[in-house]
Amino acid sequence: MAEVVKELTRKEKEIRELVRAEIPWEPVGPTPMPGIADLRSWDMRLLKTYKPWYAPFCDLCCLCTYGKCDLSQGRRGACGLDIATQQARMILLACLMGCSAHAAHGGHILEYLIEKYGADKKIDMGTYIELEAPNIRTVTGLKPETLGDLKTVIEYVYKEITHLLDSTHFGQEGSYLDYESKALHASMLDHVGMEVADIAQIVGFDFPTSVADTPLVDMGWASVDESKPVILLVGHNPATSTTIIDYLRENGLYDKVEVAGICCTALETTRYSDRAKIVGPLSRQLFYVRTGIADVIVTDEQCIRTDMPIEGDKVGSRVIATLDKAMYGLEDATDWDTEEIVKRMVEDKKHFAILNTKKAAEVAAKVALQVAPQRRKRWITEEEAIELAKKCTNCGMCERVCPNLFSIGDGIVQVAKRNFDLIKEQFNQCIGCGKCEQECPNKVPIFKIMQVAASKETWKIRAGRGAVMDTEIRNVGAPITLGTIPGVLAFVGCSNYPDIDDVADMVYEFARRKYIVTLTGCAAMVAGMKKFENGKTVYELFPPEFDAGGVLNVGSCVSNAHISGAAIKIANIFAALPLRANYEVMADYVLNRVGACGIAWGAMSQKAASIGTGFNRLGIPVLLGPHSSKYRRLYLSRKEDDDWTVMDARKREIVDSGEPSPEHIAYVCETKEKAMVMIPKLCIRKNDTPQGRSIKLNHYISLYKKYMGGGLPEDVHLFIRRDADIPLVYKKEVRAYLKEIDWQPKEPVGLPTLIGTYPTKVPLEAVIH
Amino acid sequence: MAVVPFHRVNVLTGIKASRIIEDPVQCADLILKARRPLLVLGAKLIEWSVDGKLALEYALDIARAARIPACGTAHVKGKMVELGVSPDSVYDAVEIVNALKDPDWRGVKKEGNHDLVIFLGVRSDLEEQCLSVLKHFAYKHLRTMTLDKYYFPHANYSLPNFKKDEQWRGFLEELIANLRKER
Ligand code: SF4
Ligand code: SF4
Ligand code: SF4
Numbered sequence A: 001m002a003e004v005v006k007e008l009t010r011k012e013k014e015i016r017e018l019v020r021a022e023i024p025w026e027p028v029g030p031t032p033m034p035g036i037a038d039l040r041s042w043d044m045r046l047l048k049t050y051k052p053w054y055a056p057f058c059d060l061c062c063l064c065t066y067g068k069c070d071l072s073q074g075r076r077g078a079c080g081l082d083i084a085t086q087q088a089r090m091i092l093l094a095c096l097m098g099c100s101a102h103a104a105h106g107g108h109i110l111e112y113l114i115e116k117y118g119a120d121k122k123i124d125m126g127t128y129i130e131l132e133a134p135n136i137r138t139v140t141g142l143k144p145e146t147l148g149d150l151k152t153v154i155e156y157v158y159k160e161i162t163h164l165l166d167s168t169h170f171g172q173e174g175s176y177l178d179y180e181s182k183a184l185h186a187s188m189l190d191h192v193g194m195e196v197a198d199i200a201q202i203v204g205f206d207f208p209t210s211v212a213d214t215p216l217v218d219m220g221w222a223s224v225d226e227s228k229p230v231i232l233l234v235g236h237n238p239a240t241s242t243t244i245i246d247y248l249r250e251n252g253l254y255d256k257v258e259v260a261g262i263c264c265t266a267l268e269t270t271r272y273s274d275r276a277k278i279v280g281p282l283s284r285q286l287f288y289v290r291t292g293i294a295d296v297i298v299t300d301e302q303c304i305r306t307d308m309p310i311e312g313d314k315v316g317s318r319v320i321a322t323l324d325k326a327m328y329g330l331e332d333a334t335d336w337d338t339e340e341i342v343k344r345m346v347e348d349k350k351h352f353a354i355l356n357t358k359k360a361a362e363v364a365a366k367v368a369l370q371v372a373p374q375r376r377k378r379w380i381t382e383e384e385a386i387e388l389a390k391k392c393t394n395c396g397m398c399e400r401v402c403p404n405l406f407s408i409g410d411g412i413v414q415v416a417k418r419n420f421d422l423i424k425e426q427f428n429q430c431i432g433c434g435k436c437e438q439e440c441p442n443k444v445p446i447f448k449i450m451q452v453a454a455s456k457e458t459w460k461i462r463a464g465r466g467a468v469m470d471t472e473i474r475n476v477g478a479p480i481t482l483g484t485i486p487g488v489l490a491f492v493g494c495s496n497y498p499d500i501d502d503v504a505d506m507v508y509e510f511a512r513r514k515y516i517v518t519l520t521g522c523a524a525m526v527a528g529m530k531k532f533e534n535g536k537t538v539y540e541l542f543p544p545e546f547d548a549g550g551v552l553n554v555g556s557c558v559s560n561a562h563i564s565g566a567a568i569k570i571a572n573i574f575a576a577l578p579l580r581a582n583y584e585v586m587a588d589y590v591l592n593r594v595g596a597c598g599i600a601w602g603a604m605s606q607k608a609a610s611i612g613t614g615f616n617r618l619g620i621p622v623l624l625g626p627h628s629s630k631y632r633r634l635y636l637s638r639k640e641d642d643d644w645t646v647m648d649a650r651k652r653e654i655v656d657s658g659e660p661s662p663e664h665i666a667y668v669c670e671t672k673e674k675a676m677v678m679i680p681k682l683c684i685r686k687n688d689t690p691q692g693r694s695i696k697l698n699h700y701i702s703l704y705k706k707y708m709g710g711g712l713p714e715d716v717h718l719f720i721r722r723d724a725d726i727p728l729v730y731k732k733e734v735r736a737y738l739k740e741i742d743w744q745p746k747e748p749v750g751l752p753t754l755i756g757t758y759p760t761k762v763p764l765e766a767v768i769h
Numbered sequence B: 001m002a003v004v005p006f007h008r009v010n011v012l013t014g015i016k017a018s019r020i021i022e023d024p025v026q027c028a029d030l031i032l033k034a035r036r037p038l039l040v041l042g043a044k045l046i047e048w049s050v051d052g053k054l055a056l057e058y059a060l061d062i063a064r065a066a067r068i069p070a071c072g073t074a075h076v077k078g079k080m081v082e083l084g085v086s087p088d089s090v091y092d093a094v095e096i097v098n099a100l101k102d103p104d105w106r107g108v109k110k111e112g113n114h115d116l117v118i119f120l121g122v123r124s125d126l127e128e129q130c131l132s133v134l135k136h137f138a139y140k141h142l143r144t145m146t147l148d149k150y151y152f153p154h155a156n157y158s159l160p161n162f163k164k165d166e167q168w169r170g171f172l173e174e175l176i177a178n179l180r181k182e183r
Helices: A011-019 A040-049 A082-118 A134-140 A147-166 A176-205 A237-252 A266-272 A283-292 A306-317 A338-347 A357-376 A380-390 A395-400 A408-416 A421-429 A435-439 A446-450 A471-483 A502-512 A520-527 A559-576 A583-593 A604-619 A626-631 A671-681 A688-707 A728-738 B024-033 B055-066 B076-082 B093-100 B124-137 B165-182
Strands: A051-054 A216-219 A230-233 A257-263 A277-280 A296-299 A318-321 A461-464 A490-491 A516-520 A551-555 A596-600 A620-625 A633-636 A645-648 A653-656 A666-668 B037-041 B071-072 B115-122 B145-146
Touching: A011 A082, A011 A596, A011 A645, A040 A051, A040 A176, A040 A583, A040 A604, A051 A082, A051 A176, A051 A583, A051 B076, A051 B093, A082 A237, A082 A559, A082 A604, A082 A633, A134 A147, A134 A176, A134 A559, A134 A583, A147 A176, A147 A490, A176 A237, A176 A266, A176 A559, A230 A283, A230 A357, A237 A257, A237 A266, A237 A296, A237 A357, A237 A559, A257 A266, A257 A283, A266 A520, A266 A551, A277 A283, A277 A520, A283 A306, A296 A357, A306 A318, A318 A357, A338 A357, A338 A408, A338 A471, A380 A408, A380 A446, A395 A408, A395 A435, A395 A520, A408 A421, A408 A446, A408 B093, A421 A446, A421 A502, A461 A520, A461 A551, A471 A559, A471 A604, A471 A688, A471 B037, A490 A502, A490 A520, A490 A559, A502 A520, A516 A520, A516 A559, A520 A551, A551 A559, A559 A583, A559 A604, A559 B093, A596 A671, A604 A620, A604 A666, A604 A671, A604 B024, A620 A671, A626 A633, A626 A666, A626 B124, A633 A666, A633 B093, A653 B076, A666 B093, A671 A688, A688 A728, B024 B115, B024 B145, B024 B165, B037 B093, B055 B076, B055 B115, B071 B076, B093 B124, B115 B124, B124 B145, B124 B165
Parallel strands: A216 A277, A230 A257, A230 A296, A257 A277, A296 A318, A490 A516, A490 A596, A516 A551, A596 A620, A620 A666, B037 B071, B037 B115, B115 B145
Antiparallel strands: A051 A633, A216 A461, A645 A653
């Protein structure tokens, strides 16, 4: 194609320098280090089919002193804003919070590691990973070789965050679609920031990489030896936790102290030491803290309770805040003498902020060793629980404040009658918010009583393995894009689900059906907290490879970048499409040809919002649990009415495929049962071969029959192009149905792409491989 | 004082709150006055029962008495089939709402969009969000009602918070009787 020669602007020259454009590992694509408007046309094309669906929490906007402004029934605020645009603005803010959390996490880890090893430390992801940074290379155009290069990348992310945040100021942006495009931009950057963070961690802390069968590690509070001093790590950033382990090892104390974690720090710590223990996901944070088992609680960042020192005081646990993002108003003891801090914490029961990791590690170990013998730690007995439960009058106040909408009071009443069945069931639904206990007029110690409901089981989870290997992608690229591996699933996000067993049930169902199941974060933990046949968890039952039927714990929240990265790797390694600064081509490939689906069943945080929205921009649909309607925005199509036109790049003509694949890209499901039916559908892609399509439809139909009372899915005809697409076992039934509705066969699309259906700088040749 | 919704995660912050309908006769009138009502049935209907009768059965009685088409959300369809009824349409809550907000949608019977949508049994946080979508983006062509046991501020018409299941059942039974009578 003839290139339009145009003068490079100063900004473009600067970017080309930053990404070392002169090094020709691949030609530099159209969008190196894209700014806000550079991928806007791709976003607008996505949003044309997957329109934003807004569920406002309130009628008002109260973001400036011109307000509050009533935005209901078509009204506009004093600045001219309407209700849809206000929702989109809030979504952008949420995505920016998420993106900043990971970017700042990455930035902090980088600072820490550069201080330790220097900026020239080489990035080496092991023998089987040459494409070390698919997100970074695709978005920025830079092939990062050192920690210093990662710093260049994170500075680009920081800069974009500033511009995006600016757009949420009073006035300015007046289009919800543009705000959505900005949210998609922020969330794409989130995947870049996460990739920076996890590559730095893998390189700097020697986390597993280029390996599938990482060790099986222990999970559950019962795996914590409570007779020893216990250090509990809460948060996401492994700088302090790894230093604590180093300190204990170096001082011969690792046998004498238990190191346990909640949330992602726990996952990170087990990537560093397979002897560390995972207590559980975020939803168990308050519960476990209130047992008082922890002698010292060490917090870092993200998803830590904001009342940790108050909760610590209640049970006598000492708290150390180790990162400036969460200092809780504590005295900053970073420059104090270590022994002085230890003394004050032990004798005066004080909590401190200590922003030096080494010092924090030493203090944590010393305080734990000294206070543990003084503290009385035990779980309450059934008899004690029965006595405490007698205070409950079943007034129902706890039910009214419960965000998971159930009545723990009913369970408490049963405990008073010596029956523990209901409360055990309810403990599985409890997301650990603590609102019930706070509201109870009779001061029933609900969390204490729940101790008798808490399972004393232990489970096995595989330590996070980091990126999918290039070799694995070579093996499965073809079956994934042809459809014979029916889908790649990513269970991600937090623990705000209707029931703690849901994720494990879904993983089990789809691994058995030979989907590739990847997991991160709290979802990775809870998937392991249920035992199936022979008392085994999904991590013990299924192989750890990125292959049909594999179940992979990729790692923590920041490891989500390896899942989006795997999708990009399929386009680059398997389909040989250049990725360098070529985001649109990668996203178009993934949307149309990679049958991947994210499941954020318990998504809760703003980080989950940006992780999910980042998947969306890359063309990966995300199915969310019922609480996620509270994010206020989904991206839904209407299958009968929307435009399913694509370009057939082989024929170079625009065709109406009539096929809603994928049907939605951000979608809320009310129940696990319905999710089981939607997941196989969201893995259907237009380029499935007849064999691949019939395998995918086989799962869709059989799960539909299982959960929807028999019959055929109402929309099954939309996914059948020719008779060969119909799964063998359902041939007769489906043919009869197709005849009844006068279905007509249609030509499968040879090489489906959206390029060529909307204004873009990307030429059609760019998607043909 | 403003009514506080039963589940407090659903508290309204705004200008327009729903009108409380305490009289089953008035409720029946509102339903029968609608030209093209639609009943949206949520998954709680297969969990809840009142005096041994599944809440879903009350919902189906309403549909039958008023001849209202029903949309089964989540996996409600399975239970409906077991009870010998097939839903007039199957969508998830967010999908039916997505269609309803388009004034040009043809409706589940392909006769035109609905003018009244009645929610029953969607989990309350999701139902409240769905009602909010319609309140803000469908107010010109659609009224919303909920027949759940609790008050929903984002609807046009809502029942009050019933203290006891029996009161709710009483309301529903009278409503059904009135729908039958007035039809
Ligand atoms: S930002 Fe606009 S809509 Fe919001 S309060 Fe200010 S003037 Fe009103
Ligand atoms: S609020 Fe307290 S007294 Fe009331 S039902 Fe709940 S636990 Fe019992
Ligand atoms: S702590 Fe559990 S039971 Fe209590 S309000 Fe929160 S989710 Fe409900």
